[in-house]
Amino acid sequence: xxxxxxxxxxxxxxxxAALRTLLLTDGGQPVQAALDAxxxxxxxxxxxxxxxxxxxxxxxxxxxxxxxAEIRLDYVLGQVLPRPGDLPRPLRHVLALGVYGLLLQxxxxxxxxxxxxxxxxxxxxxxxxxxxxxxxxxxxxRLGDAPRGEDFYAQGAADALAGLxxxxxxxxxxxxxxxxxxxxxxxxxxxxxSCARPWSGLRVNARHVRAAALLAALRxxxxxxxVGAWGAALGxxxxxEAVLERPLAAWQAEGALSFQAAGSQVALAALGAAxxxxxxxxxxxxxxxxxxxxxxxxxxxxxCTDNSSARLRSLPGLCRRLGLDAPPVCxxxxxxxxxxxxxxxxxxxxxCSGLGVLARRxxxxxxxxxxxxxxxxxxxxxxxxxxxxxxxxxxxVYITCTLNPxxxxxxxxxxxxxxxxxxxxQTWQTPHDHxxxxxxxxxxxRRG
Numbered sequence: 255x256x257x258x259x260x261x262x263x264x265x266x267x268x269x270x271a272a273l274r275t276l277l278l279t280d281g282g283q284p285v286q287a288a289l290d291a292x293x294x295x296x297x298x299x300x301x302x303x304x305x306x307x308x309x310x311x312x313x314x315x316x317x318x319x320x321x322x323a324e325i326r327l328d329y330v331l332g333q334v335l336p337r338p339g340d341l342p343r344p345l346r347h348v349l350a351l352g353v354y355g356l357l358l359q360x361x362x363x364x365x366x367x368x369x370x371x372x373x374x375x376x377x378x379x380x381x382x383x384x385x386x387x388x389x390x391x392x393x394x395x396r397l398g399d400a401p402r403g404e405d406f407y408a409q410g411a412a413d414a415l416a417g418l419x420x421x422x423x424x425x426x427x428x429x430x431x432x433x434x435x436x437x438x439x440x441x442x443x444x445x446x447x448s449c450a451r452p453w454s455g456l457r458v459n460a461r462h463v464r465a466a467a468l469l470a471a472l473r474x475x476x477x478x479x480x481v482g483a484w485g486a487a488l489g490x491x492x493x494x495e496a497v498l499e500r501p502l503a504a505w506q507a508e509g510a511l512s513f514q515a516a517g518s519q520v521a522l523a524a525l526g527a528a529x530x531x532x533x534x535x536x537x538x539x540x541x542x543x544x545x546x547x548x549x550x551x552x553x554x555x556x557x558c559t560d561n562s563s564a565r566l567r568s569l570p571g572l573c574r575r576l577g578l579d580a581p582p583v584c585x586x587x588x589x590x591x592x593x594x595x596x597x598x599x600x601x602x603x604x605x606c607s608g609l610g611v612l613a614r615r616x617x618x619x620x621x622x623x624x625x626x627x628x629x630x631x632x633x634x635x636x637x638x639x640x641x642x643x644x645x646x647x648x649x650x651v652y653i654t655c656t657l658n659p660x661x662x663x664x665x666x667x668x669x670x671x672x673x674x675x676x677x678x679x680q681t682w683q684t685p686h687d688h689x690x691x692x693x694x695x696x697x698x699x700r701r702g
Contacts, residue, residue: 258344263377268309269351269370271296272316276347279321285617289317320347320354321616322449325423327353330401334393335386345383348374352391357401364395418442422449427623428609435659440686444657444693448612451490453690455516456502458484459576460550462510464498471497482519483528483551489690509576514543515614517655517684517692524682525651525696528553530599535559536581537588537602537640542569544603544653549578556598559586589635591643599649602640604633606654606661610684610693630660637669641676644701649679652697657683662695675702 264270271292278288293313296305305313320327327350331338338346348371355367368391376384400406408417415438419429422445432441458469465484472478472486475494479487488494495501505511522528528548533556536545540562545555546569558581560566566583573580586592588602607629608618633654640650654661663681670676680698684691 258342258378260378260380264374266296266305267370268305268312269316270374271305271309271313272320272351273344273347273374275313275317276320276351277344279317279617280343285317285321285615289314315359316351316354318616319358320350321619322451322613323354323358323423324350324616324619325420325425326407326449327423329407329420330357330394330397331390333397333401334390341383342379344378345375345387348378349387349390352387353394356391356394368392415441418445422446423619424448424612425619425622428619431623431658435657436686443686447689447693450613450690452613452692453487453489453516454493455481455485455487455514455519457482457512457514457519457547457550458486459510459512460484460552461577462508464510468498468505468510479516481516482523485514485516485519487516487690507575512543512546512576514547515611515692516690517610517694518544519547520684520691521653521682521694521696522547525653525680525698527601527651530601530649530651532556533596533598535596535598535600537591537600538604538636539569539583540565540603542566542572544601545569545581546572546576546578548601549573549581550576554598555581557582557584557596559584559588559592561585561587589632589639591639593643595645596643597645597648599651600640600644601651601653602636603653604636604661605629606633606656607658609656609658610695611655614692626658626660630665633661633665634668637665638672641669641673641699641701644676644699646701648701650676650699650701652699654695655692656695657693662697666697666699669699676700677702 275288275292279285293310330353331349352367352371355362356364371391372384372388375387404418404421407420411417415429415433416426419426424445429441429445432444456472458465469484473480475488477489477492481487528551530553532554534553535557536555537559539545539558539560542558545558549555558569563585566585569583570580584592607626608615612618644650670678676699679700683695684693
């Protein structure tokens with residue numbers, strides 16, 4: 255989406271950078287890629303052309319916060335404006351940033367939020383829409399604390415679940431899917447988890463000379479939780495700048511430490527992925543994070559494939575940083591594998607709807623249910639392709655980061671029905687009542 259003509263009149267601030275990032279996501283760019291692109295153009299140059307580290311952090315908070323709460327913010331605007339959907343999309347983002355600042359952002363005075371929103375509207379569209387912006391946000395102020403509570407969103411809702419979905423900024427179709435699959439009580443738990451700020455996951459490189467000391471120090475941090483074999487998770491805002499008197503960035507640069515989502519670490523550990531018999535083929539390797547984790551813990555990864563050269567290109571550099579021997583990589587579609595047979599175990603972390611990681615990837619909320627049919631068909635092709643190559647006695651580990659039976663249990667059941675030579679050894683899923691862990695699913699299958 256192009257920028258409005260008045261864009262150049264906006265001075266460089268965290269909120270203006272956030273506005274530009276949100277506009278990029280409207281064009282289909284993934285949120286982190288859009289944020290990286292904007293921050294890359296604002297992080298260098300003269301002091302008056304750069305964002306401070308604090309403002310860059312604020313920009314990220316605004317972007318992720320507004321996307322995570324987008325449905326809720328739109329609902330609030332609908333209570334104070336007759337037809338907010340008729341407004342230009344950039345102005346709707348200006349208003350959403352303002353509502354987020356008034357209702358959900360901590361330690362920012364209301365007058366500062368209003369001032370910057372009005373200035374954004376004036377620069378982009380002139381005095382008329384600046385007055386509308388001021389009036390709308392002052393009307394939100396007059397609502398008081400009501401929009402901070404769940405009851406506010408029950409007004410006019412079809413039922414309690416629909417109201418909770420708006421409060422948690424989840425599309426109603428997703429709330430219905432979870433209620434049908436898991437029951438309304440678990441659906442409510444999942445909805446609340448989906449709108450919470452995500453925890454940070456850290457993984458210690460087991461091969462590093464100070465691995466044991468670093469792991470102990472991380473797990474001893476206030477509020478830290480052990481995850482997986484070599485990981486720790488910390489709540490929002492709890493990530494320390496330094497551990498053992500060294501910055502986290504320094505540990506990361508020398509290969510002692512990596513960021514890996516806690517749910518991913520727990521899934522690999524629960525499914526025994528580090529004990530897979532080599533050579534292991536990571537069939538949808540992506541950027542190589544799971545393969546790197548397995549290599550650190552002694553697994554013999556023999557091949558990494560992916561259908562994206564951009565993702566695969568990062569794997570050799572990742573292994574160099576971690577002090578690992580990089581496995582061979584091959585640009586290939588796992589549904590049309592480049593090999594006729596494979597003598598080791600396989601890891602299949604498939605493309606999925608991502609419904610278990612909405613807190614971390616809030617732009618997924620914008621997608622509709624029609625995509626699920628395409629994804630389940632792709633997953634079926636990938637599973638059958640892997641099963642065809644699986645040798646007798648070897649294992650296939652199937653992983654998703656979604657909470658959708660059609661992509662999880664039912665996908666495995668369909669494969670078992672089509673391939674009688676396979677047997678199911680284990681399934682695992684994140685507990686629905688866990689307060690913060692990402693939603694993951696996994697299964698281990700073996701060829702008889």
